[in-house]
Amino acid sequence: MGMIKKVFHSPKFRLGFIIFAALLLFVFLYPLFDSGDPLEMIAVQSYLKPGTYVSQYDVAGSDGITLDVVASDKKLASHLPEADRNKMKTYLVDFVGLDANQVDTNNIPKLIEQWMDNYNPNNKAGLLVSAQRDYRNINKEVLAALDAGDIIIAINDPETGELIQNKTIHDQQYVQVSSVANRQVFPLGGDNFGRNVLRELVEATKTSLMIGLIAGIVATAIGLTLGLIAGYVGGTTDNIITFITNLFTVIPSFVILILISYSVGQEARGVLLVACIIGFTAWPWTCRSVRSQVISLRNRDHVNLMKLSGHGLLHILTTGILPYIASYVVMALILQIAQGILSEAQLSMLGLGAATSKTATLGLMMNWATLFSAVVNGSWWAYFPVVIVIALMSFSMNLMNTGLDQVFNPQLRD
Amino acid sequence: MKGYKKYFRKRIVWYLITLVIAVILNFMLPRLMPGDPVAAITANSAAGLTDRTAAQQIYDEYAEAFGLDKPVYQQFFIWVGKLFTGDLGVSFINYPRTVSDMIGSAVWWTIGLQLPAILTGWIIGNLLGALAAYKGKFIDKGLMPASMFISGFPAFGLATILIFIFVVKLKVAPAGGGYSFDLLPSFSWRFISSVFVHYQLPFWSIVLTLIGGQAIGMRSMSIYELNADYVKYSRFLGVEDRKIVGYVFHNAMLPQVTGLALSMGTMIGGALVAEIVFSYPGLGYTLVRAITGQDYPVISGCTLIITVMVLIANLALEIIYGFIDPRVKAAQVE
Numbered sequence: 001m002g003m004i005k006k007v008f009h010s011p012k013f014r015l016g017f018i019i020f021a022a023l024l025l026f027v028f029l030y031p032l033f034d035s036g037d038p039l040e041m042i043a044v045q046s047y048l049k050p051g052t053y054v055s056q057y058d059v060a061g062s063d064g065i066t067l068d069v070v071a072s073d074k075k076l077a078s079h080l081p082e083a084d085r086n087k088m089k090t091y092l093v094d095f096v097g098l099d100a101n102q103v104d105t106n107n108i109p110k111l112i113e114q115w116m117d118n119y120n121p122n123n124k125a126g127l128l129v130s131a132q133r134d135y136r137n138i139n140k141e142v143l144a145a146l147d148a149g150d151i152i153i154a155i156n157d158p159e160t161g162e163l164i165q166n167k168t169i170h171d172q173q174y175v176q177v178s179s180v181a182n183r184q185v186f187p188l189g190g191d192n193f194g195r196n197v198l199r200e201l202v203e204a205t206k207t208s209l210m211i212g213l214i215a216g217i218v219a220t221a222i223g224l225t226l227g228l229i230a231g232y233v234g235g236t237t238d239n240i241i242t243f244i245t246n247l248f249t250v251i252p253s254f255v256i257l258i259l260i261s262y263s264v265g266q267e268a269r270g271v272l273l274v275a276c277i278i279g280f281t282a283w284p285w286t287c288r289s290v291r292s293q294v295i296s297l298r299n300r301d302h303v304n305l306m307k308l309s310g311h312g313l314l315h316i317l318t319t320g321i322l323p324y325i326a327s328y329v330v331m332a333l334i335l336q337i338a339q340g341i342l343s344e345a346q347l348s349m350l351g352l353g354a355a356t357s358k359t360a361t362l363g364l365m366m367n368w369a370t371l372f373s374a375v376v377n378g379s380w381w382a383y384f385p386v387v388i389v390i391a392l393m394s395f396s397m398n399l400m401n402t403g404l405d406q407v408f409n410p411q412l413r414d
Numbered sequence: 415m416k417g418y419k420k421y422f423r424k425r426i427v428w429y430l431i432t433l434v435i436a437v438i439l440n441f442m443l444p445r446l447m448p449g450d451p452v453a454a455i456t457a458n459s460a461a462g463l464t465d466r467t468a469a470q471q472i473y474d475e476y477a478e479a480f481g482l483d484k485p486v487y488q489q490f491f492i493w494v495g496k497l498f499t500g501d502l503g504v505s506f507i508n509y510p511r512t513v514s515d516m517i518g519s520a521v522w523w524t525i526g527l528q529l530p531a532i533l534t535g536w537i538i539g540n541l542l543g544a545l546a547a548y549k550g551k552f553i554d555k556g557l558m559p560a561s562m563f564i565s566g567f568p569a570f571g572l573a574t575i576l577i578f579i580f581v582v583k584l585k586v587a588p589a590g591g592g593y594s595f596d597l598l599p600s601f602s603w604r605f606i607s608s609v610f611v612h613y614q615l616p617f618w619s620i621v622l623t624l625i626g627g628q629a630i631g632m633r634s635m636s637i638y639e640l641n642a643d644y645v646k647y648s649r650f651l652g653v654e655d656r657k658i659v660g661y662v663f664h665n666a667m668l669p670q671v672t673g674l675a676l677s678m679g680t681m682i683g684g685a686l687v688a689e690i691v692f693s694y695p696g697l698g699y700t701l702v703r704a705i706t707g708q709d710y711p712v713i714s715g716c717t718l719i720i721t722v723m724v725l726i727a728n729l730a731l732e733i734i735y736g737f738i739d740p741r742v743k744a745a746q747v748e
Binding site: 247249250251252253254255256258259260262263285342345346349350351352366369370375376377378380383384386387390391392393394395398399402 | 429432435436439440443444562563565566567568570571572574575577578581582583589590630676678679680682683684686687690691701702705706710713717720721724725728
């Protein structure tokens with residue numbers, strides 16, 4: 001208990017732990033509030049913008065409430081984006097001859113007034129065909145925005161085929177969002193398959209954490225076992241293990257990872273297998289550092305005493321050495337988990353991640369976002385949250401690791 | 415120099431052994447999968463080819479090149495023999511382009527991007543780390559958490575963020591590629607400036623991810639050295655401050671060089687993935703296209719050349735380390 005208290009005294013560890021715990025909490029609590037299938041392809045369109053979507057059908061059907069506000073200004077602004085207003089100004093200044101100071105693109109009613117007074121679709125002097133078309137379209141928008149006529153809802157009579165006017169909607173009529181029966185909330189928009197990004201992200205974070213955890217445990221288990229044996233037994237065994245470790249520190253694990261993942265084949269690559277492959281290629285540095293720790297311990301008095309009293313190798317390793325390097329192993333495990341999550345992401349970016357249809361992982365989400373050009377077309381919601389989650393996870397784990405390091409290696413304390 | 419010769423010889427022999435094992439792994443791992451490797455390898459890719467004769471030709475060429483009827487060790491020697499003549503086979507997708515041709519053009523883009531980026535990141539990171547350790551408080555409190563946070567970003571993550579800021583929002587940089595698509599490689603001013611413009615984002619995305627980790631490592635190394643007895647003693651003797659800082663920097667840098675060697679593989683891997691985001695015409699992009707197209711010979715060639723690059727980088731670092739760490743020489747003279 002005392003140890004845990006000491007660890008939580010380190011501000012770095014505390015911060016890291018809080019971030020990590022918050023992520024975990026969010027991942028496990030979110031599905032309680034939003035229990036949709038995270039991989040369901042809801043939208044037909046790809047890259048829906050974040051926000052609440054209400055059923056247009058329901059809105060048209062529900063009773064409006066009249067609010068006495070002028071609706072036309074905002075409507076004009078949304079009909080005429082800044083680019084169009086700038087074009088209008090260009091027209092008014094260059095072809096009509098108004099003074100540039102008189103035309104203000106931010107004063108929309110004034111701008112429209114000037115436009116209505118001066119725009120002449122028959123004036124083609126000095127205009128390219130494409131520019132003529134542009135201005136005609138803008139004029140159409142202006143007219144549509146100005147037209148404050150009511151919208152008529154009509155129902156098709158099934159017998160006569162006639163349209164029967166059902167109701168009219170005027171521009172001061174409002175509907176409360178929560179009264180619309182069919183609503184879909186996309187807090188982080190939709191992805192390329194039309195999935196809800198937030199749901200998918202929660203699911204992917206869970207899967208990636210699991211991959212990291214399994215990979216970390218596998219890597220630490222292999223590294224720890226080999227490191228303990230190499231460090232304690234020494235001699236030829238040590239030489240062989242050290243040789244292999246050095247070999248795999250220099251031969252990039254990235255390459256081995258690619259070769260194995262490719263050889264296993266697309267169909268066989270499930271989440272569990274990917275995690276194991278990552279763990280299997282990541283052990284060398286754990287082994288290396290455990291070995292050097294064990295070497296510094298193996299000639300301690302208590303170990304010698306155990307040896308003299310005839311205890312077996314396994315007993316000495318588990319009770320005489322392991323407890324002394326336990327804190328170190330925990331730190332190595334944390335780093336391995338963080339590295340495992342990153343490795344999965346990189347592997348998936350290369351197209352060698354888990355089989356795509358059944359799961360979402362952080363790496364796969366990144367892979368889809370780059371494959372379906374979310375990055376270039378500005379759909380930030382499809383990849384930015386993923387990058388942030390990856391960064392937060394490795395940041396929090398690195399913080400915890402540094403915090404632990406400072407507690408257990410007093411020399412590093414500042 | 416005599417001591418060095420022995421050290422270098424030892425290291426070079428060790429790296430040659432490593433290379434041999436890496437080559438064996440590169441050969442063996444794909445062949446460990448159950449079934450007929452060539453059939454499995456060619457089936458997927460040949461299915462995509464419209465030209466039946468080409469598909470048949472590929473299969474025949476591969477069956478012959480692999481020496482399928484021969485035992486595994488003979489297959490291996492055939493493969494290595496071809497390797498020595500630079501023959502890595504023919505691409506499935508870009509048939510009849512050879513793998514060595516494809517990799518040969520990609521590898522220079524990768525080296526040109528990664529070598530300067532890794533060096534720049536390492537140098538800036540170490541300077542910042544040493545500064546944080548020496549100047550203390552202000553830089554330390556602000557800079558270190560920031561660099562820790564940034565180093566948490568994978569290179570490809572930073573790449574997407576840089577693209578969003580500089581390409582989508584500010585529109586000051588091109589979205590990807592190694593040079594403007596309407597140009598052909600040549601020694602003209604237009605081409606070189608286009609390469610330079612396309613170089614910036616990939617370069618800085620790699621540099622930025624490296625700075626954080628290096629700075630953190632250098633900072634703790636420098637703090638450790640600053641508290642060492644020799645520093646206190648030099649201070650006591652009245653040695654100039656600048657000189658002491660020089661010693662500290664030199665000593666703290668040694669483990670950082672070793673650290674660079676140890677993380678070289680991971681760094682290059684990360685940077686290769688960042689290349690994909692930029693469609694940079696280097697090895698990363700070649701590799702990902704080969705994986706999507708199941709172009710086995712290209713994948714094999716890429717992994718081999720990446721391994722060789724990492725090995726050479728490591729060897730170079732060890733040689734440099736031999737020169738800057740006097741203990742290496744001392745150990746050999748005994």
